[in-house]
Amino acid sequence: MKIKKTVSFSKNSTNIFFHILTRCNLKCRHCYINPEQHGKNTLPLSTIVAWLRAFAEKSSPANVIFLGGEPTLHPELSSAIKQAKLMGYASVTIDTNGYLFHDILSKVGPDEVDYFSFSLDGATRQTNDRIRGEGSYSQCVAGIRDAVAKGFATSLIYTVSSANIHELRQMPPLLKELGISRFFIQVIGIRGKSAKARENLQVSRQEWISIIPQVAEEVAELGITVTYPKVFLDLEDPFECAGLVADNYFIFPNGRVYRCPLCEDFPIHSLYFENARLFPAEKINESDLFELSIPEGCVMNKLIQPENLTCKADCTTAEYKIACCMLKEEIFCG
Numbered sequence: 001m002k003i004k005k006t007v008s009f010s011k012n013s014t015n016i017f018f019h020i021l022t023r024c025n026l027k028c029r030h031c032y033i034n035p036e037q038h039g040k041n042t043l044p045l046s047t048i049v050a051w052l053r054a055f056a057e058k059s060s061p062a063n064v065i066f067l068g069g070e071p072t073l074h075p076e077l078s079s080a081i082k083q084a085k086l087m088g089y090a091s092v093t094i095d096t097n098g099y100l101f102h103d104i105l106s107k108v109g110p111d112e113v114d115y116f117s118f119s120l121d122g123a124t125r126q127t128n129d130r131i132r133g134e135g136s137y138s139q140c141v142a143g144i145r146d147a148v149a150k151g152f153a154t155s156l157i158y159t160v161s162s163a164n165i166h167e168l169r170q171m172p173p174l175l176k177e178l179g180i181s182r183f184f185i186q187v188i189g190i191r192g193k194s195a196k197a198r199e200n201l202q203v204s205r206q207e208w209i210s211i212i213p214q215v216a217e218e219v220a221e222l223g224i225t226v227t228y229p230k231v232f233l234d235l236e237d238p239f240e241c242a243g244l245v246a247d248n249y250f251i252f253p254n255g256r257v258y259r260c261p262l263c264e265d266f267p268i269h270s271l272y273f274e275n276a277r278l279f280p281a282e283k284i285n286e287s288d289l290f291e292l293s294i295p296e297g298c299v300m301n302k303l304i305q306p307e308n309l310t311c312k313a314d315c316t317t318a319e320y321k322i323a324c325c326m327l328k329e330e331i332f333c334g
Ligand code: SF4
Pocket: 024, 025, 026, 027, 028, 030, 031, 032, 033, 068, 069, 070, 097
């Protein structure tokens, strides 16, 4: 039986998206890392541990996702993972481009890492490498095979854009063959490089609606859990901002802590770390935007991507609302 549900921002969990460095060996066309805003430093292990501890003491155990840049470039990632486990984090995930530096798969075990999450942006070498760089497809696929062979659970992230949406339908058999257990479909965001280049990588509402849910169902039928962002809401659908109702933290190595990923290109973080302690940032910051209620849904989306909205013929009302980027649909076979 296929079960589909809207995951309301994981309301009952705390999620720590921890960028431990911004350095990366790749130069993906859509990379959202913005060193001017996020810093260029690599956090020492002592700082990673101190910042992890700041969130470990919350009432319900948090989930931590280690990111970069490429987190496996950090020589002490394995120690950070072990420390997170010792602190009682509910789950530990590593988001990686598949290069798996510092022999990470041999330094940690499947009992310490809940998921290695690989990024692949095409079903074929040609499409993926055009987006992520020459050789990245082979390396990622080899990394997945190695992780699966060593007993790790793996997930795969596919960032949908106009450059690869045509290959999404080829993904279900590939996911099955690779032994992937969770599939995340992401929407390209106008952040980082994509915002600067203003390259038209976005897909239309029509394309999104006609392709994404169908492919997600096909993948779920193979026994793989699929998550994808809702993106578009009908005008009568309820709208909620994750900044108000969820407990997500996006931490960068310069100490900035955001509650909303769309805000990450701007110095409007709501919190910051100083001397291993977390402080609220000065106003005005992103949290002031979360309170605003507009008919088109997400305020940040309207500010940075107004082209995503279309109005009705009379041009007095929007045709639809843009959902919070953290609102997801999840499908799995129960
Ligand atoms: S692998 Fe990730 S961090 Fe590295 S360039 Fe690509 S998108 Fe950016």
